[in-house]
Amino acid sequence: xxxxxxxxxxxxxxxxxxxxxxxxxxxxxxxxxxxGVSRHFQTRRHNTLAVDNISLSVNEGEFVCIVGPSGCGKSxxxxxxxxxxxxxxxxxxxxxxxxxxxxxxxxxxxxEPALYPWLNxxxxxxxxxxxxxxxxxxxxxLADRYIxxxxxxxxxxxxVHELSGGMKQRAQLxxxxxxxxxxxxxxxxxxxxxxxxxxxxxxxxxxxxxxxRTTVIxxxxxxxxxxxxxxxxxxxxPAPGRLKTEIAIPLPRPRGPDSHAVVDLAARVRAxxxxxxxxxxxxxxxxxx
Amino acid sequence: xxxxxxQSDDPGGFVMAPVDPDVTPVPSDTTTRSRFSELDAKGSxxxxxxxxxFYLALLALWQLLYSLHVWSPYLLPSPSDVWHSFVxxxxxxxxxxxxxxxxxxxxxxxxxxxxxGLIIGMACGTNKYVDETLGSLVLGLQSLPSITWLPLAILxxxxxxxxxxxxxxxGSVGAIAISARAGVQAIPPLYRRAAATMGANRYQSVxxxxxxxxxxxxxxxxxxxxxxxxxxxxxxxxxxxxxxxxHLLNLGRDLNNMSLVxxxxxxxxxxxxAVDRIFFARVEAWxxxxxxLQTA
Numbered sequence: 001x002x003x004x005x006x007x008x009x010x011x012x013x014x015x016x017x018x019x020x021x022x023x024x025x026x027x028x029x030x031x032x033x034x035x036g037v038s039r040h041f042q043t044r045r046h047n048t049l050a051v052d053n054i055s056l057s058v059n060e061g062e063f064v065c066i067v068g069p070s071g072c073g074k075s076x077x078x079x080x081x082x083x084x085x086x087x088x089x090x091x092x093x094x095x096x097x098x099x100x101x102x103x104x105x106x107x108x109x110x111x112e113p114a115l116y117p118w119l120n121x122x123x124x125x126x127x128x129x130x131x132x133x134x135x136x137x138x139x140x141x142l143a144d145r146y147i148x149x150x151x152x153x154x155x156x157x158x159x160v161h162e163l164s165g166g167m168k169q170r171a172q173l174x175x176x177x178x179x180x181x182x183x184x185x186x187x188x189x190x191x192x193x194x195x196x197x198x199x200x201x202x203x204x205x206x207x208x209x210x211x212x213r214t215t216v217i218x219x220x221x222x223x224x225x226x227x228x229x230x231x232x233x234x235x236x237x238p239a240p241g242r243l244k245t246e247i248a249i250p251l252p253r254p255r256g257p258d259s260h261a262v263v264d265l266a267a268r269v270r271a272x273x274x275x276x277x278x279x280x281x282x283x284x285x286x287x288x289x
Numbered sequence: 290x291x292x293x294x295x296q297s298d299d300p301g302g303f304v305m306a307p308v309d310p311d312v313t314p315v316p317s318d319t320t321t322r323s324r325f326s327e328l329d330a331k332g333s334x335x336x337x338x339x340x341x342x343f344y345l346a347l348l349a350l351w352q353l354l355y356s357l358h359v360w361s362p363y364l365l366p367s368p369s370d371v372w373h374s375f376v377x378x379x380x381x382x383x384x385x386x387x388x389x390x391x392x393x394x395x396x397x398x399x400x401x402x403x404x405x406g407l408i409i410g411m412a413c414g415t416n417k418y419v420d421e422t423l424g425s426l427v428l429g430l431q432s433l434p435s436i437t438w439l440p441l442a443i444l445x446x447x448x449x450x451x452x453x454x455x456x457x458x459x460g461s462v463g464a465i466a467i468s469a470r471a472g473v474q475a476i477p478p479l480y481r482r483a484a485a486t487m488g489a490n491r492y493q494s495v496x497x498x499x500x501x502x503x504x505x506x507x508x509x510x511x512x513x514x515x516x517x518x519x520x521x522x523x524x525x526x527x528x529x530x531x532x533x534x535x536h537l538l539n540l541g542r543d544l545n546n547m548s549l550v551x552x553x554x555x556x557x558x559x560x561x562x563a564v565d566r567i568f569f570a571r572v573e574a575w576x577x578x579x580x581x582l583q584t585a
């Protein structure tokens with residue numbers, strides 16, 4: 001029954017009359033690499049080490065989920081890849097070049113819907129294209145394509161305050177996808193949604209990334225979400241964030257949220273995570289530098 | 290299966306699944322809306338009636354005081370005296386000429402103060418050092434009535450209307466700069482981060498994000514600036530004699546024509562109200578619609 005449920009959801013997702021862009025064949029080449037990345041935060045009273053000596057490599061077309069307890073520096077890591085933050089040690093490299101500033105080839109989807117309230121859904125999606133100096137006619141085509149892809153066609157004229165939380169995240173996703181980035185950086189994009197909406201969006205997003213073969217780094221604290229979406233789950237330790245372990249998720253797609261394989265692997269990831277959380281609680285103060 | 294795994298399961302999953310809970314249609318039918326507007330219309334008709342009654346009563350009281358000869362007629366002219374002076378000065382064209390001259394000065398001074406105020410406000414809102422220095426100066430000058438600039442302005446610009454425009458400008462630039470500063474500072478950091486991640490350069494993030502995001506707070510500031518400009522202009526025209534509504538007031542005083550003075554005062558109120566109710570009310574309604582409930 002659950003698998004039927006999922007298939008119906010997937011059908012909703014695939015209803016969008018989507019024409020795939022020039023098929024990109026995922027080479028197994030490394031697209032992004034963190035080499036011994038650390039990030040200190042210095043305030044007058046505290047010197048906090050948010051992430052400590054992290055090395056991580058993400059290949060073209062790969063979907064990597066980063067899970068970890070809150071405050072482990074997942075978002076810091078994502079911001080570094082985005083170019084919105086800079087490491088205090090080590091280096092972050094994208095496509096062979098050091099990451100220095102934000103750019104639309106590495107676009108971020110934020111947890112809060114970062115849509116502009118004075119623009120309707122379509123204008124929000126087109127804004128990214130406008131910034132990229134894409135011609136009006138092509139803007140329209142791209143916006144059409146990606147608004148349909150996230151099933152927002154009926155709401156393209158709606159303003160942000162008229163949208164539900166889920167629709168806002170769809171719109172944000174469409175805006176990010178429309179500039180056809182080489183890498184999507186997602187910072188707990190579904191965390192603020194209710195459980196049902198979250199399930200639906202997870203499935204649709206799975207469908208979309210499978211089809212587009214987008215390279216994704218997806219930060220979440222929801223273990224099952226990570227297992228459903230990722231090719232590889234990276235587990236981080238509590239503060240300071242270190243790489244604990246990587247777990248490959250070799251399950252075939254589409255993955256339903258309740259399939260046994262997903263649940264089993266989720267339990268495994270959760271065990272890795274919890275072990276650390278308890279250890280962290282026992283020795284909490286010793287982590288503060 | 291751990292219990293936490295179950296939380297997102299809906300027990301009637303099969304039934305629920307085809308209905309995307311996320312995509313609930315926005316009520317777009319016009320019936321509810323028109324019913325509301327009908328109620329609104331009825332309510333506002335009653336409201337207008339109450340207001341009209343109040344002013345009729347006020348007029349009646351005025352007429353009564355006049356008829357009782359509490360004050361002599363040259364101190365308190367009757368409503369019909371005021372009306373007649375109004376008609377006389379419309380007929381000889383002096384009122385229209387004065388309105389044109391005053392509004393022209395006002396628009397020039399106001400336009401300059403919007404441009405300058407926006408630049409000062411945005412600079413204060415984005416740069417700490419500018420805020421500490423120029424920002425404090427603007428705040429300080431706010432406590433200075435702008436009419437006090439007139440003597441200096443006459444020295445600087447000569448005996449012409451530029452001096453009045455300068456006073457008008459000084460009256461409103463502070464209010465506009467302060468609201469622009471507040472507007473920039475109220476922009477959620479997420480807006481800028483989102484613009485940055487889309488690869489916006491400095492010009493693009495100002496043009497596409499900063500300026501539009503400031504509109505709700507600017508709408509308030511522009512309205513405030515307008516009313517400051519209007520007051521400053523009247524004060525300046527009253528003191529510095531040249532064509533204009535303020536000049537007509539002064540003329541009324543010189544001629545001991547209190548009904549002219551009152552007529553011009555009514556004109557000044559009418560223009561102020563008209564701009565407020567027609568122009569700024571529309572701007573506010575538009576902001577409300579576009580920005581949702583975000584406006585305070």
